[in-house]
Amino acid sequence: MRIVVLAKQVPDTKNVTGEVMKPDGTLNRAALAAVFNPEDLNALEMALDLKDRYGGEVIVITMGPPRAADILRDALCRGADRVILLSDRRFAGADTLATSYTIAQAITTHLMPFDLIACGRQAIDGDTAQVPPQVAEKLGIPQVTYVVEAIEMSNGRMRLRRDLGRREEIVEAELPLLITVPRTANRPRWPNARRLLKYRHARCGFELEAEARRRRAEVHQVLADLKARGLYIETWGAEEIQADLSRIGLGGSPTKVKKVDSVVLKGRSLRFFPPDDKGIKELVGELIEERTFG
């Protein structure tokens, strides 16, 4: 069985602290740390759990700049069998449609046949949740979103539990299939210590080049060495996946950002009341006077 996990490296928008706020109340994006998109870890966990139960291989693929190799190393340490970095300057600026085309193209050209594609429900930077269904459409396979439990897999079918907020569904779907996984599905496993010692040395081609430039060493030597030790992260660009250049990146993206406004915290006429009985009584009196209680 082959399970492909789609992952994304994202700015850590959840931990916006005082340091990343500029004096004018806007965000200093460069100061945000880059992390493994949290729900993609839930998707990876579901994939690894399925592998534990039914065997097979787990392949993690991400599209992003060279530093996105960080999350691929993390995926290897947590138990992924193979990781792939989709990286090419021409992929940059992609909206969800162009991103889904690029990922679907990578899968069609190199990863067929697969049984399951597992994705996080959504990424914390864009919060769109659009790429997974668009990848499924391009691959011509069904999708099941909001999967909190993979109950059973047999005879080319999967039984899944979906959590839709107010509604819960048990569905049966034919493989190959794409699923999306929310954070409530499971608790992602931690990197295994032995794997950590090995796979922290994994490098992608871009990183090799950067290191080689720094050390003025021969790339080929190091690359051959890494390949031999199973520490080389496969890296594919537009050519490797035979991408139609008009359908990737900014040029392949119908939606454009017209403008971006910063959210500036509104100054309100804030009045403080002391936390003692007298202050609170005064506040309650005022709220009643203003008919705030209806």
Add this chain to the structure above:
Amino acid sequence: MAQHGEVWTFAEIEDGQIAGVSLELLGKGRELARALGVPLSSVLIGHRIRSLADRLFAHGADIVYGADHECLAEYTTLPYARVLTNLIRERRPEIVLYGATPLGRDLAPRVASALKTGLTADCTDLQIGSYESGGRVYENKLLQIRPAWGGNIIATIVSPDHLPEMATVREGVMRVPEPVEGRNGTYVEVPVNPDPADFKVRILERRTHPRRVDLRSAAIIVAGGYGMGSKENFGLIHELAGVLGAAVGASRAAVDAGFIHADHQIGQTGTTVRPKLYIACGISGAVQHRAGMEESAKILAINIDPEAPIFSVAHYGIVGDVREVIPRLIKALRGKL
């Protein structure tokens, strides 16, 4: 002036009724249709749906495209996506709007991918306006406005060269237009030819839980955060809400800590609310939380940290320990109300 296509909304059915967000779309849809000088239409997919179309007419739809078939009685992605994709190809609407519900966010990207058109997720506002790029001016485009980067920026997205322009719209942000009982419209029956290849996902079981709390229609909300410290202390929130006849809300941190069920979560990933009074207790006020409550008419914040961001959106503030302040507040209210 160039001729425009219609403005469409996708009408979602929830528990046999038109979903609230689908009625909200009709208010905004009417504004957009008026700006473009085109009819406002809704697409209704299901089984035995004719009577539901009248609700859409009453709330402002001029045309309802109804796809009625027993194999469409329950939502599954592929059959619904096929009906909608074919209908869009045939009728060429200018704009298609969906509620950003689990269903809308499952369906819309699938349709966008098949049509190779743009889609913007979870919009909080929509306008008609112009867009300039490379010396060219595009008139009468849909400006799709949404928060991004965890609510730290507001982006305006356009899709200048592709039709239809499509967006999902956040629930609870737009107002439901007043219904006009007996208002009529044109019902267009859409032929359905199901493809057996689309039935690859079968629903074996479906359970619906009633909503634990109705935050959106509450006049007063008492919300607790991680600063409440424990599930036991969170009892103070329930007690204060009881005195005020208020609904109980929570920040994501309080939900994650297990103080209360996720149905009570307010903020970007929870419910968006705008009550007359919002009392935030032990909530620091991360941007994701503020995004879901800052439109409240009056906000009272109680927090031990005078620097907490919640005070930047509050009208009244009390700096102090919630475990001492809330009991005093309850005592003061019991004496007055």
